[in-house]
Amino acid sequence: MSEAIKALVVDDHPLVANATKALLEEVDRVEVIGTVPTARECMEQASLYVPDLVFLDYHLPDQSGMEVAAWLKNRFPGMHIVIFTGVELTGILDKLIEIRVSGVLSKESSERTIKNMVNCILDGHTMLPLSIYHRMQMNTGYAPEDERLEEEEILMMNLMVKGATHEQIAARIHMSKRTVDNYLRKIYAKLGVKTRVEAFEKFITSKYYTQDEV
Numbered sequence: 035m036s037e038a039i040k041a042l043v044v045d046d047h048p049l050v051a052n053a054t055k056a057l058l059e060e061v062d063r064v065e066v067i068g069t070v071p072t073a074r075e076c077m078e079q080a081s082l083y084v085p086d087l088v089f090l091d092y093h094l095p096d097q098s099g100m101e102v103a104a105w106l107k108n109r110f111p112g113m114h115i116v117i118f119t120g121v122e123l124t125g126i127l128d129k130l131i132e133i134r135v136s137g138v139l140s141k142e143s144s145e146r147t148i149k150n151m152v153n154c155i156l157d158g159h160t161m162l163p164l165s166i167y168h169r170m171q172m173n174t175g176y177a178p179e180d181e182r183l184e185e186e187e188i189l190m191m192n193l194m195v196k197g198a199t200h201e202q203i204a205a206r207i208h209m210s211k212r213t214v215d216n217y218l219r220k221i222y223a224k225l226g227v228k229t230r231v232e233a234f235e236k237f238i239t240s241k242y243y244t245q246d247e248v
Contacts, residue, residue, distance in 0.1 A: 038065040039156065042079055044102070045091040045118065046071040050141070054089055054118070057145055061152050073097035080106055085113065087155070088138075092119035100126065100238060106131050114155050119134070126239045127166060136160055187221050189243045190214065195234055195243065 041058050045051040051069040058064050067083050070076050073094045090101035103115050114136040137151050137160045151161050193203050204211045227233045
């Protein structure tokens with residue numbers, strides 16, 4: 035008899051978590067060891083039980099799924115991680131591939147698609163929506179001019195993501211707060227966003243984001 039595949043579901047919406055658990059348990063050999071609502075509990079359970087497969091919500095209340103996935107893959111390279119997301123996939127795909135997740139699924143995916151994804155992963159493959167597959171191309175390292183961030187802009191965004199206020203950023207890079215505000219408006223335009231939350235989400239999926247201290 036084949037060995038069971040241990041799975042962990044991470045989602046802060048109980049209905050979604052329980053529905054995903056029930057669906058995964060319909061897949062041959064998959065045994066769901068539990069559901070947890072936060073990044074902290076995910077890390078605790080992963081360290082304790084080392085599941086083979088983690089279905090991970092991209093938006094968690096205490097940390098982003100991107101950061102959790104990177105943490106898990108750093109400690110458990112053989113662990114399969116499927117990111118479950120309600121956001122546009124194309125903006126986060128490159129970063130998730132770099133982290134080496136096993137798959138990315140929209141929360142609007144059908145039950146059949148979710149099951150097929152799991153079976154593909156267990157067979158050493160993955161799946162992509164055709165809309166994304168048809169737009170994929172080799173990475174040339176080139177970014178359009180209007181999307182390139184300058185060194186000071188990158189520093190500002192990294193500081194903001196780590197919780198710095200506009201005043202603290204201004205003191206750090208020896209500018210006035212008004213100049214910082216002007217820079218941030220320019221950054222938002224380059225990123226194609228209008229709000230601070232949108233800017234954070236787009237920046238942490240870009241090549242410019244670093245988790246190191248700045």
